[in-house]
Amino acid sequence: MKSFRSLPTTRKAGFPPADTTPPLWQHTGMARKTDPRNFERVLDAAAKLFLDVGYDAASMQQLADRLGLHKSSLYHYVSSKDDLLKHLIDEAQTTAEHDLDVAEQDLESGYLTALKLAIEQTLNDRSRVSLVLRQKPGSAAGDNAITRRRSYDQRLAKLIEHAQASGTVRGDIHPMLLARLTMGMVAWIVEWYDPERTRFSAEEITQAALTLVNQGIGLPEGR
Amino acid sequence: MKSFRSLPTTRKAGFPPADTTPPLWQHTGMARKTDPRNFERVLDAAAKLFLDVGYDAASMQQLADRLGLHKSSLYHYVSSKDDLLKHLIDEAQTTAEHDLDVAEQDLESGYLTALKLAIEQTLNDRSRVSLVLRQKPGSAAGDNAITRRRSYDQRLAKLIEHAQASGTVRGDIHPMLLARLTMGMVAWIVEWYDPERTRFSAEEITQAALTLVNQGIGLPEGR
Numbered sequence: 001m002k003s004f005r006s007l008p009t010t011r012k013a014g015f016p017p018a019d020t021t022p023p024l025w026q027h028t029g030m031a032r033k034t035d036p037r038n039f040e041r042v043l044d045a046a047a048k049l050f051l052d053v054g055y056d057a058a059s060m061q062q063l064a065d066r067l068g069l070h071k072s073s074l075y076h077y078v079s080s081k082d083d084l085l086k087h088l089i090d091e092a093q094t095t096a097e098h099d100l101d102v103a104e105q106d107l108e109s110g111y112l113t114a115l116k117l118a119i120e121q122t123l124n125d126r127s128r129v130s131l132v133l134r135q136k137p138g139s140a141a142g143d144n145a146i147t148r149r150r151s152y153d154q155r156l157a158k159l160i161e162h163a164q165a166s167g168t169v170r171g172d173i174h175p176m177l178l179a180r181l182t183m184g185m186v187a188w189i190v191e192w193y194d195p196e197r198t199r200f201s202a203e204e205i206t207q208a209a210l211t212l213v214n215q216g217i218g219l220p221e222g223r
Numbered sequence: 224m225k226s227f228r229s230l231p232t233t234r235k236a237g238f239p240p241a242d243t244t245p246p247l248w249q250h251t252g253m254a255r256k257t258d259p260r261n262f263e264r265v266l267d268a269a270a271k272l273f274l275d276v277g278y279d280a281a282s283m284q285q286l287a288d289r290l291g292l293h294k295s296s297l298y299h300y301v302s303s304k305d306d307l308l309k310h311l312i313d314e315a316q317t318t319a320e321h322d323l324d325v326a327e328q329d330l331e332s333g334y335l336t337a338l339k340l341a342i343e344q345t346l347n348d349r350s351r352v353s354l355v356l357r358q359k360p361g362s363a364a365g366d367n368a369i370t371r372r373r374s375y376d377q378r379l380a381k382l383i384e385h386a387q388a389s390g391t392v393r394g395d396i397h398p399m400l401l402a403r404l405t406m407g408m409v410a411w412i413v414e415w416y417d418p419e420r421t422r423f424s425a426e427e428i429t430q431a432a433l434t435l436v437n438q439g440i441g442l443p444e445g446r
Contacts, residue, residue: 054359056279111440133414136277169440173431177423178440181432184411185404191356192403200400208396209404216439217334217392217401 007113008102009120042067042077043091046084047127055085055131085131086141092128093148095121100155108166110159112210115182119209122189123202130190153179182213230336231325232343265290265300266314269307270350278308278354308354309364315351316371318344323378331389333382335433338405342432345412346425353413376402405436 045066049058060081064071078084099117103110122129135145157176163169169178186209192198193205200208268289272281283304287294301307322340326333345352358368380399386392392401409432415421416428423431 163440167442170434170438170442173434174423174427177428177431178435180411180415181408181435182440184408184414186407187411187414188403188407191407191410200397204397205400208400211393211396212401212404212436212439214439215393215441216435216437217386217405218438219390219393 007109007116008106009116039077042074043084043088047088047125047131050085050088051127051130055081055134082141088128088131089135089141089145092121092125092132093145093152095125096132096152097148100152100159103159104155107159107162108168109163111156111163111169112214114156114159115186115213116206116210118183118186119189119206120202122186123193123195123205126190126193129187133187133190153183156183185209185212230332230339231329232339262300265297266307266311270311270348270354273308273311274350274353278304278357305364311351311354312358312364312368315344315348315355316368316375318348319355319375320371323375323382326382327378330382330385331391332386334379334386334392335437337379337382338409338436339429339433341406341409342412342429343425345409346416346418346428349413349416352410356410356413376406379406408432408435 042063046058046063049063049066053062058081060074061071063081063084064074067074078087096118099121100114103114103117106113132145132149135142135149137143137146153176157179160169160175160178164171164175173181189205189209193200195202265286269281269286272286272289276285281304283297284294286304286307287297290297301310319341322344323337326337326340329336355368355372358365358372360366360369376399380402383392383398383401387394387398412428416423418425
Protein backbone atom coordinates (compact mmCIF):
# COMPACT_ATOMS: atom_id res chain seq x y z
CA MET A 1 0.00 0.00 0.00
CA LYS A 2 1.20 3.49 -0.79
CA SER A 3 2.17 5.81 2.03
CA PHE A 4 -0.74 8.15 2.59
CA ARG A 5 1.55 11.10 1.98
CA SER A 6 1.65 10.12 -1.67
CA LEU A 7 -2.11 9.82 -2.09
CA PRO A 8 -3.87 12.19 -4.47
CA THR A 9 -5.11 15.46 -3.11
CA THR A 10 -7.61 17.61 -4.96
CA ARG A 11 -7.30 20.74 -2.93
CA LYS A 12 -5.52 22.30 0.01
CA ALA A 13 -7.48 22.81 3.21
CA GLY A 14 -8.17 26.49 3.70
CA PHE A 15 -8.50 27.16 -0.02
CA PRO A 16 -11.66 26.85 -2.09
CA PRO A 17 -12.11 23.40 -3.65
CA ALA A 18 -10.68 22.96 -7.12
CA ASP A 19 -13.97 22.60 -8.92
CA THR A 20 -13.97 20.64 -12.15
CA THR A 21 -17.77 20.46 -12.39
CA PRO A 22 -19.64 23.35 -14.00
CA PRO A 23 -20.54 26.04 -11.46
CA LEU A 24 -24.13 25.72 -10.26
CA TRP A 25 -25.24 29.04 -11.71
CA GLN A 26 -24.64 27.61 -15.17
CA HIS A 27 -27.18 24.85 -14.85
CA THR A 28 -29.76 26.30 -12.51
CA GLY A 29 -32.73 28.29 -13.65
CA MET A 30 -31.83 31.33 -11.65
CA ALA A 31 -29.44 34.23 -11.49
CA ARG A 32 -28.13 33.62 -14.98
CA LYS A 33 -27.39 37.26 -15.41
CA THR A 34 -25.74 37.77 -12.06
CA ASP A 35 -22.05 37.54 -11.45
CA PRO A 36 -21.16 33.96 -10.46
CA ARG A 37 -18.65 35.30 -7.96
CA ASN A 38 -21.48 37.06 -6.19
CA PHE A 39 -23.62 33.94 -6.24
CA GLU A 40 -20.75 31.99 -4.68
CA ARG A 41 -20.47 34.71 -2.06
CA VAL A 42 -24.18 34.27 -1.24
CA LEU A 43 -23.77 30.51 -0.99
CA ASP A 44 -20.71 30.80 1.26
CA ALA A 45 -22.45 33.26 3.56
CA ALA A 46 -25.55 31.05 3.72
CA ALA A 47 -23.48 27.98 4.57
CA LYS A 48 -21.76 29.88 7.36
CA LEU A 49 -25.06 31.29 8.67
CA PHE A 50 -26.72 27.85 8.71
CA LEU A 51 -23.74 26.46 10.60
CA ASP A 52 -23.73 29.31 13.12
CA VAL A 53 -27.41 29.55 14.00
CA GLY A 54 -28.87 26.35 12.53
CA TYR A 55 -30.87 26.08 9.31
CA ASP A 56 -34.29 26.35 10.98
CA ALA A 57 -33.43 29.47 12.94
CA ALA A 58 -31.70 31.24 10.05
CA SER A 59 -33.63 33.89 8.11
CA MET A 60 -33.14 35.46 4.70
CA GLN A 61 -33.00 38.82 6.49
CA GLN A 62 -30.03 37.67 8.56
CA LEU A 63 -28.33 36.48 5.39
CA ALA A 64 -28.96 39.81 3.66
CA ASP A 65 -27.54 41.62 6.70
CA ARG A 66 -24.39 39.53 6.67
CA LEU A 67 -23.90 40.22 2.99
CA GLY A 68 -24.67 43.93 3.30
CA LEU A 69 -27.49 43.55 0.78
CA HIS A 70 -31.14 44.51 0.79
CA LYS A 71 -33.30 41.44 1.25
CA SER A 72 -34.92 42.14 -2.12
CA SER A 73 -31.51 42.04 -3.82
CA LEU A 74 -30.92 38.61 -2.33
CA TYR A 75 -33.86 37.31 -4.36
CA HIS A 76 -31.95 38.13 -7.55
CA TYR A 77 -29.72 35.23 -6.62
CA VAL A 78 -31.98 32.71 -4.93
CA SER A 79 -35.70 32.10 -4.72
CA SER A 80 -35.86 30.81 -1.12
CA LYS A 81 -33.96 29.57 1.91
CA ASP A 82 -34.88 26.04 0.90
CA ASP A 83 -33.31 26.62 -2.51
CA LEU A 84 -30.08 27.72 -0.84
CA LEU A 85 -30.03 24.60 1.26
CA LYS A 86 -30.54 22.37 -1.79
CA HIS A 87 -27.72 24.10 -3.64
CA LEU A 88 -25.30 23.84 -0.75
CA ILE A 89 -26.04 20.16 -0.22
CA ASP A 90 -25.75 19.48 -3.93
CA GLU A 91 -22.37 21.24 -4.10
CA ALA A 92 -20.98 19.25 -1.18
CA GLN A 93 -22.26 15.92 -2.46
CA THR A 94 -21.03 16.62 -5.99
CA THR A 95 -17.56 17.32 -4.59
CA ALA A 96 -17.63 14.14 -2.49
CA GLU A 97 -18.73 12.06 -5.49
CA HIS A 98 -16.04 13.61 -7.66
CA ASP A 99 -13.49 12.71 -4.96
CA LEU A 100 -14.71 9.10 -5.09
CA ASP A 101 -14.22 9.10 -8.86
CA VAL A 102 -10.59 10.11 -8.22
CA ALA A 103 -10.18 7.45 -5.51
CA GLU A 104 -11.61 4.71 -7.73
CA GLN A 105 -8.93 5.32 -10.35
CA ASP A 106 -6.43 3.38 -8.23
CA LEU A 107 -8.28 0.56 -6.50
CA GLU A 108 -5.26 -0.56 -4.51
CA SER A 109 -5.09 2.61 -2.44
CA GLY A 110 -8.61 3.81 -3.27
CA TYR A 111 -9.97 3.45 0.25
CA LEU A 112 -7.22 5.55 1.79
CA THR A 113 -7.46 8.14 -0.98
CA ALA A 114 -11.22 8.41 -0.40
CA LEU A 115 -10.67 8.82 3.32
CA LYS A 116 -7.99 11.45 2.81
CA LEU A 117 -10.14 13.44 0.39
CA ALA A 118 -13.15 13.21 2.73
CA ILE A 119 -11.06 14.59 5.59
CA GLU A 120 -9.81 17.42 3.37
CA GLN A 121 -13.32 18.29 2.22
CA THR A 122 -14.57 18.31 5.81
CA LEU A 123 -11.74 20.54 7.05
CA ASN A 124 -12.04 22.79 4.04
CA ASP A 125 -15.80 23.26 4.11
CA ARG A 126 -17.32 21.95 7.29
CA SER A 127 -20.37 24.20 6.92
CA ARG A 128 -21.56 22.49 3.71
CA VAL A 129 -20.48 19.04 4.93
CA SER A 130 -22.42 19.45 8.16
CA LEU A 131 -25.55 20.34 6.16
CA VAL A 132 -25.22 17.07 4.26
CA LEU A 133 -24.66 15.07 7.43
CA ARG A 134 -27.62 16.60 9.24
CA GLN A 135 -30.19 15.77 6.57
CA LYS A 136 -32.95 13.50 7.84
CA PRO A 137 -35.47 11.53 5.78
CA GLY A 138 -38.99 12.92 5.42
CA SER A 139 -38.60 15.80 2.95
CA ALA A 140 -37.80 15.60 -0.76
CA ALA A 141 -34.43 17.31 -0.21
CA GLY A 142 -33.62 15.14 2.80
CA ASP A 143 -34.57 11.91 1.06
CA ASN A 144 -32.51 12.85 -1.97
CA ALA A 145 -29.45 13.76 0.12
CA ILE A 146 -29.73 10.49 2.04
CA THR A 147 -29.99 8.44 -1.15
CA ARG A 148 -26.77 10.06 -2.36
CA ARG A 149 -25.08 9.53 1.02
CA ARG A 150 -26.06 5.85 0.89
CA SER A 151 -24.62 5.48 -2.58
CA TYR A 152 -21.40 7.16 -1.36
CA ASP A 153 -21.18 4.69 1.55
CA GLN A 154 -21.68 1.74 -0.80
CA ARG A 155 -18.95 2.92 -3.14
CA LEU A 156 -16.63 3.40 -0.16
CA ALA A 157 -17.42 -0.09 1.11
CA LYS A 158 -16.62 -1.43 -2.38
CA LEU A 159 -13.22 0.27 -2.23
CA ILE A 160 -12.63 -1.39 1.14
CA GLU A 161 -13.58 -4.76 -0.35
CA HIS A 162 -11.01 -4.25 -3.09
CA ALA A 163 -8.32 -3.44 -0.53
CA GLN A 164 -9.29 -6.49 1.53
CA ALA A 165 -9.19 -8.74 -1.54
CA SER A 166 -5.76 -7.43 -2.51
CA GLY A 167 -4.52 -8.08 1.03
CA THR A 168 -3.66 -4.50 1.99
CA VAL A 169 -6.48 -4.09 4.51
CA ARG A 170 -7.50 -6.50 7.29
CA GLY A 171 -10.29 -8.82 6.25
CA ASP A 172 -11.78 -9.54 9.66
CA ILE A 173 -14.08 -6.48 9.75
CA HIS A 174 -17.09 -6.20 7.41
CA PRO A 175 -16.35 -3.55 4.74
CA MET A 176 -19.50 -1.57 5.53
CA LEU A 177 -18.69 -1.56 9.25
CA LEU A 178 -15.15 -0.41 8.48
CA ALA A 179 -16.63 2.32 6.27
CA ARG A 180 -19.03 3.50 8.99
CA LEU A 181 -16.43 3.55 11.76
CA THR A 182 -13.70 5.34 9.82
CA MET A 183 -16.11 7.83 8.25
CA GLY A 184 -17.49 8.51 11.74
CA MET A 185 -14.10 9.84 12.69
CA VAL A 186 -14.32 12.17 9.69
CA ALA A 187 -17.97 13.15 10.13
CA TRP A 188 -17.42 14.08 13.76
CA ILE A 189 -14.74 16.59 12.75
CA VAL A 190 -17.52 19.03 11.77
CA GLU A 191 -18.59 19.11 15.43
CA TRP A 192 -15.30 20.12 16.99
CA TYR A 193 -13.13 21.66 14.27
CA ASP A 194 -13.24 25.42 13.94
CA PRO A 195 -10.42 26.84 11.82
CA GLU A 196 -10.64 30.13 13.71
CA ARG A 197 -10.23 28.60 17.14
CA THR A 198 -8.69 25.14 16.97
CA ARG A 199 -5.20 24.43 18.23
CA PHE A 200 -4.62 21.82 15.50
CA SER A 201 -3.75 22.60 11.90
CA ALA A 202 -5.63 20.99 9.04
CA GLU A 203 -2.45 19.16 8.08
CA GLU A 204 -1.99 17.82 11.62
CA ILE A 205 -5.59 16.54 11.79
CA THR A 206 -5.38 14.85 8.38
CA GLN A 207 -2.10 13.14 9.29
CA ALA A 208 -3.36 12.01 12.68
CA ALA A 209 -6.60 10.57 11.31
CA LEU A 210 -4.83 8.66 8.53
CA THR A 211 -2.14 7.40 10.90
CA LEU A 212 -4.83 6.22 13.30
CA VAL A 213 -6.74 4.41 10.57
CA ASN A 214 -3.57 2.87 9.12
CA GLN A 215 -1.75 1.86 12.26
CA GLY A 216 -4.06 2.31 15.23
CA ILE A 217 -2.86 3.63 18.56
CA GLY A 218 0.01 1.14 18.72
CA LEU A 219 3.47 2.69 18.95
CA PRO A 220 5.12 3.50 15.62
CA GLU A 221 7.75 0.96 14.54
CA GLY A 222 11.22 1.60 15.82
CA ARG A 223 10.13 3.48 18.95
CA MET B 224 -1.50 -3.32 27.50
CA LYS B 225 -4.36 -5.65 28.32
CA SER B 226 -6.36 -7.27 25.57
CA PHE B 227 -9.55 -5.29 25.18
CA ARG B 228 -11.54 -8.46 25.82
CA SER B 229 -10.39 -8.34 29.44
CA LEU B 230 -11.33 -4.69 29.97
CA PRO B 231 -14.06 -3.89 32.51
CA THR B 232 -17.61 -3.79 31.32
CA THR B 233 -20.38 -2.21 33.33
CA ARG B 234 -23.34 -3.46 31.37
CA LYS B 235 -24.40 -5.58 28.46
CA ALA B 236 -25.68 -3.83 25.36
CA GLY B 237 -29.41 -4.37 25.08
CA PHE B 238 -29.97 -4.40 28.83
CA PRO B 239 -30.61 -1.39 31.03
CA PRO B 240 -27.44 0.16 32.46
CA ALA B 241 -26.37 -1.12 35.86
CA ASP B 242 -27.05 2.07 37.78
CA THR B 243 -25.04 2.69 40.91
CA THR B 244 -26.14 6.32 41.28
CA PRO B 245 -29.39 7.11 43.10
CA PRO B 246 -32.36 7.09 40.72
CA LEU B 247 -33.31 10.58 39.63
CA TRP B 248 -36.73 10.48 41.25
CA GLN B 249 -35.02 10.35 44.64
CA HIS B 250 -33.31 13.68 44.25
CA THR B 251 -35.67 15.66 42.10
CA GLY B 252 -38.47 17.77 43.42
CA MET B 253 -41.12 15.90 41.52
CA ALA B 254 -43.00 12.68 41.37
CA ARG B 255 -41.77 11.54 44.76
CA LYS B 256 -44.91 9.57 45.36
CA THR B 257 -44.98 7.94 41.96
CA ASP B 258 -43.55 4.55 41.19
CA PRO B 259 -39.95 4.95 40.00
CA ARG B 260 -40.50 2.17 37.46
CA ASN B 261 -43.19 4.29 35.86
CA PHE B 262 -40.97 7.34 35.87
CA GLU B 263 -38.26 5.34 34.14
CA ARG B 264 -40.85 4.22 31.60
CA VAL B 265 -41.73 7.86 30.91
CA LEU B 266 -38.06 8.76 30.50
CA ASP B 267 -37.42 5.84 28.14
CA ALA B 268 -40.44 6.71 26.00
CA ALA B 269 -39.41 10.38 25.91
CA ALA B 270 -35.86 9.50 24.86
CA LYS B 271 -37.20 7.30 22.06
CA LEU B 272 -39.70 9.98 20.94
CA PHE B 273 -37.04 12.70 20.86
CA LEU B 274 -34.81 10.42 18.79
CA ASP B 275 -37.61 9.51 16.36
CA VAL B 276 -39.11 12.93 15.65
CA GLY B 277 -36.52 15.35 17.08
CA TYR B 278 -36.79 17.23 20.36
CA ASP B 279 -38.28 20.41 18.86
CA ALA B 280 -41.01 18.59 16.96
CA ALA B 281 -41.96 16.29 19.84
CA SER B 282 -45.01 17.16 21.96
CA MET B 283 -46.16 16.07 25.41
CA GLN B 284 -49.36 14.84 23.72
CA GLN B 285 -47.37 12.50 21.49
CA LEU B 286 -45.52 11.21 24.53
CA ALA B 287 -48.79 10.62 26.41
CA ASP B 288 -50.17 8.76 23.38
CA ARG B 289 -47.14 6.52 23.19
CA LEU B 290 -47.44 5.71 26.89
CA GLY B 291 -51.20 5.20 26.73
CA LEU B 292 -51.66 7.90 29.37
CA HIS B 293 -53.80 11.01 29.54
CA LYS B 294 -51.66 14.08 29.07
CA SER B 295 -52.69 15.30 32.54
CA SER B 296 -51.36 12.04 34.07
CA LEU B 297 -48.01 12.71 32.44
CA TYR B 298 -47.68 15.86 34.54
CA HIS B 299 -47.68 13.71 37.68
CA TYR B 300 -44.23 12.62 36.55
CA VAL B 301 -42.71 15.64 34.88
CA SER B 302 -43.40 19.35 34.78
CA SER B 303 -42.42 20.03 31.16
CA LYS B 304 -40.75 18.73 28.01
CA ASP B 305 -37.69 20.78 28.93
CA ASP B 306 -37.56 19.00 32.30
CA LEU B 307 -37.59 15.64 30.52
CA LEU B 308 -34.72 16.71 28.31
CA LYS B 309 -32.67 17.85 31.30
CA HIS B 310 -33.26 14.56 33.08
CA LEU B 311 -32.33 12.45 30.08
CA ILE B 312 -29.15 14.40 29.47
CA ASP B 313 -28.24 14.25 33.14
CA GLU B 314 -28.75 10.47 33.22
CA ALA B 315 -26.55 9.91 30.18
CA GLN B 316 -23.79 12.22 31.40
CA THR B 317 -23.87 10.72 34.89
CA THR B 318 -23.45 7.25 33.37
CA ALA B 319 -20.57 8.44 31.17
CA GLU B 320 -18.83 10.09 34.16
CA HIS B 321 -19.29 6.97 36.25
CA ASP B 322 -17.72 4.96 33.43
CA LEU B 323 -14.73 7.30 33.48
CA ASP B 324 -14.40 6.74 37.24
CA VAL B 325 -14.16 3.01 36.47
CA ALA B 326 -11.64 3.59 33.67
CA GLU B 327 -9.45 5.79 35.86
CA GLN B 328 -8.99 2.99 38.39
CA ASP B 329 -6.43 1.35 36.10
CA LEU B 330 -4.47 4.07 34.35
CA GLU B 331 -2.48 1.66 32.19
CA SER B 332 -5.53 0.50 30.24
CA GLY B 333 -7.80 3.39 31.27
CA TYR B 334 -8.07 4.90 27.79
CA LEU B 335 -9.19 1.65 26.19
CA THR B 336 -11.59 0.93 29.04
CA ALA B 337 -13.12 4.38 28.65
CA LEU B 338 -13.48 3.86 24.92
CA LYS B 339 -15.05 0.43 25.39
CA LEU B 340 -17.53 1.72 27.96
CA ALA B 341 -18.42 4.68 25.76
CA ILE B 342 -19.15 2.34 22.84
CA GLU B 343 -21.29 0.16 25.09
CA GLN B 344 -23.24 3.12 26.42
CA THR B 345 -23.83 4.40 22.90
CA LEU B 346 -25.04 1.03 21.61
CA ASN B 347 -27.13 0.46 24.70
CA ASP B 348 -28.82 3.85 24.80
CA ARG B 349 -28.25 5.81 21.63
CA SER B 350 -31.38 7.92 22.22
CA ARG B 351 -30.01 9.50 25.42
CA VAL B 352 -26.46 9.69 24.05
CA SER B 353 -27.65 11.47 20.92
CA LEU B 354 -29.44 14.06 23.08
CA VAL B 355 -26.16 14.79 24.86
CA LEU B 356 -24.25 15.04 21.60
CA ARG B 357 -26.77 17.36 19.97
CA GLN B 358 -26.71 19.99 22.71
CA LYS B 359 -25.56 23.38 21.50
CA PRO B 360 -24.47 26.36 23.60
CA GLY B 361 -26.94 29.18 24.16
CA SER B 362 -29.41 27.79 26.70
CA ALA B 363 -28.78 26.99 30.37
CA ALA B 364 -29.27 23.26 29.73
CA GLY B 365 -27.10 23.31 26.61
CA ASP B 366 -24.29 25.25 28.29
CA ASN B 367 -24.35 22.90 31.26
CA ALA B 368 -24.28 19.79 29.07
CA ILE B 369 -21.38 21.20 27.05
CA THR B 370 -19.39 22.04 30.19
CA ARG B 371 -19.78 18.42 31.32
CA ARG B 372 -18.86 17.13 27.85
CA ARG B 373 -15.73 19.26 27.90
CA SER B 374 -14.75 17.94 31.30
CA TYR B 375 -15.31 14.38 29.99
CA ASP B 376 -13.04 15.09 26.99
CA GLN B 377 -10.33 16.48 29.26
CA ARG B 378 -10.42 13.44 31.53
CA LEU B 379 -10.23 11.19 28.47
CA ALA B 380 -7.25 13.14 27.13
CA LYS B 381 -5.58 12.74 30.54
CA LEU B 382 -6.04 8.97 30.30
CA ILE B 383 -4.42 9.06 26.86
CA GLU B 384 -1.52 11.07 28.29
CA HIS B 385 -1.01 8.37 30.92
CA ALA B 386 -0.98 5.65 28.27
CA GLN B 387 1.46 7.66 26.17
CA ALA B 388 3.75 8.24 29.15
CA SER B 389 3.72 4.54 30.01
CA GLY B 390 4.59 3.67 26.41
CA THR B 391 1.47 1.70 25.53
CA VAL B 392 0.03 4.30 23.15
CA ARG B 393 1.83 6.14 20.34
CA GLY B 394 3.14 9.51 21.44
CA ASP B 395 3.16 11.27 18.07
CA ILE B 396 -0.48 12.41 18.17
CA HIS B 397 -1.67 15.08 20.64
CA PRO B 398 -3.80 13.41 23.36
CA MET B 399 -6.76 15.73 22.76
CA LEU B 400 -6.64 15.08 19.02
CA LEU B 401 -6.52 11.33 19.66
CA ALA B 402 -9.51 11.73 22.02
CA ARG B 403 -11.51 13.67 19.45
CA LEU B 404 -10.81 11.30 16.56
CA THR B 405 -11.51 8.08 18.43
CA MET B 406 -14.59 9.45 20.18
CA GLY B 407 -15.84 10.62 16.79
CA MET B 408 -15.99 7.01 15.72
CA VAL B 409 -18.13 6.35 18.80
CA ALA B 410 -20.31 9.46 18.55
CA TRP B 411 -21.15 8.75 14.93
CA ILE B 412 -22.58 5.35 15.91
CA VAL B 413 -25.76 7.11 17.07
CA GLU B 414 -26.35 8.22 13.48
CA TRP B 415 -26.26 4.81 11.80
CA TYR B 416 -26.86 2.17 14.46
CA ASP B 417 -30.44 1.00 14.92
CA PRO B 418 -30.73 -2.20 16.97
CA GLU B 419 -33.97 -3.05 15.20
CA ARG B 420 -32.56 -2.80 11.70
CA THR B 421 -28.78 -3.08 11.70
CA ARG B 422 -26.99 -6.08 10.26
CA PHE B 423 -24.22 -5.85 12.88
CA SER B 424 -24.51 -7.05 16.46
CA ALA B 425 -23.51 -4.82 19.37
CA GLU B 426 -20.66 -7.23 20.13
CA GLU B 427 -19.40 -7.10 16.53
CA ILE B 428 -19.42 -3.29 16.48
CA THR B 429 -17.60 -3.01 19.82
CA GLN B 430 -14.93 -5.49 18.72
CA ALA B 431 -14.44 -3.83 15.34
CA ALA B 432 -14.11 -0.33 16.82
CA LEU B 433 -11.61 -1.44 19.45
CA THR B 434 -9.62 -3.46 16.93
CA LEU B 435 -9.51 -0.48 14.62
CA VAL B 436 -8.32 1.85 17.37
CA ASN B 437 -5.75 -0.64 18.62
CA GLN B 438 -4.33 -1.93 15.39
CA GLY B 439 -5.64 0.18 12.52
CA ILE B 440 -6.63 -1.29 9.20
CA GLY B 441 -3.33 -3.16 8.85
CA LEU B 442 -3.65 -6.93 8.49
CA PRO B 443 -3.73 -8.87 11.77
CA GLU B 444 -0.42 -10.55 12.67
CA GLY B 445 0.08 -14.00 11.23
CA ARG B 446 -2.22 -13.48 8.25
